[in-house]
Amino acid sequence: MNKYFFIGFILLFSTPLFSQAFKNDSIKLFIDKSIDLIKENSIHTENLDLIKHELYNKSKNLNSLNETPPFYGEVFKLLNDHHGSLTYKGENYGWKKNSSTTNFYLKQKIKTEKKVISKVLDKKIGYIRIPGNSDFAFKKVDSISNDIVSHLNSINSSKIEGWIIDLRLNTGGNMYPILLGLKEFIGTDLVFGGFKNSKDELTGEWQIKAGKMQIDGIELTRTSNLNYPIKENIPVVILISPYTASAGEMTTISMIGRKNTYLVGEPTADYTTAVQGFKINEYAGLNLSTDYVIDRNQKIYKNNIQPDFKIINGDDLENLKNDKKIIKALELLKK
Structure with a gap:
């Protein structure tokens, strides 16, 4: 994480800066409410005094509250929270962290590849590619999970000896239907992940008991079933990329610690936090990173997920036989 060393600066200004007079008192109330929400709920509370000073200094002479929201991009940068944002009158104000790696081929593919793809490779390896989704309102849980199951049914059989789950184009969305489809x-009968807050307290648990999946206490059910069972501990390779984000990363973490499971590709996008929304007023709210995700072995993910076998570029979704990550996956599965 980035660290900001402003200790002397903060001490110098800490006494008088918060007593500044505002031209518009509603702006001060807005800033104070947002700072309180961050302090109470965010896993990132670094630099709060500096953040408050900066917001006060930039906003004290403004006439309208409408002029303040753009300053919150810098707020989230100082928080080191690129997963969160301020929503104000339908607009989002956040900070986009620059990725250390860029895969131009996959970046272009994300624009056109929107559907699940499945096929059999080398007559005995099941392959399924699951993109991200936009089901933030939880209206497509059934359709998305059933679509995944339908694709699995189209290729699964007694001849399948291993699986490749391709999450390279999974930019996020709703993780529930993806996990349900891959249950x-x-x-x-296990706890396969969950969430912990900044105090190392468990705030959510992902589990499967008696064939039923529960995420943070919510039971998820599927309306479709597999025609042929997935063999227990069958070898699985998960393909990841710099665009595997949020729900895609949660799906990856749900598999980490599973027997005969390997991650191949490039480090993920680093959106491994749970985000919750908090209301400021009728026009605005804060989306804050409130929890870190953990895997089945209680490992906490504060940064991106690293592959077991790093392969940079070499992707070819048109011809999977030439895809370097697929080639490595097949090599692992054949062993």
Whole structure:
């Protein structure tokens, strides 16, 4: 994480800066409410005094509250929270962290590849590619999970000896239907992940019991079933990329610690936090990173996910036989 060393600066200004007079008192109330929400709920509370000083200094002479929201991009940068944002009158104000790696081929593919793809490779390896989704309102949980199951049914059989789950184009969305669709791969009767806050307190748990999946206490059910079971502990390779983000990363973490499971590709996008929304007023709210995700072995993910086998570029979704990550995956599965 980036660190900001402003200790002397903060001490110098800490006494008088918060007593500044505002031209518009509603702006001060807005800033104070947002700072309180961050302090109470965010896993990132670094630099709060500096953040408050900067917001006060930039906003004290403004006439309208409408002029303040753009300053919150810098707020989230100082928080080191690129997953959160301020929403004000339908507009989002956040900070986009520059990725250390860029895969131009996959970046272009994300624009056109929107559907699940499945096929059999080398007559005995099941392959399924799952993109991101936009089901933030939880209206497509059934359709998305059933679509995944339908694709699995189209290729699964007694001849399948291993699986490749391709999450390279999974930019996020709703993780519930993805996990539900892949439930049989994750395991049976286990806790396979969850969330912890900045105090190391468990705030959510992902589990499968008696064949039913529960995420943070919410039971998820599927309306479709597999025609042929997924073999227990069958070898699985997960393909990841710099664009595997949020729900894509949660799906990856749900598999980490599973027997005979390997990650191949490039480090993920680093959106491994749970985000919750908090209301400031009728026009605005804060989306804050409130929890870190953990895997089945209680490992906390504060940064991106690293592959077991790093392969930079070499992607070819048109011809998978030439895809360097697929080639490595097949090599691992054949062993």
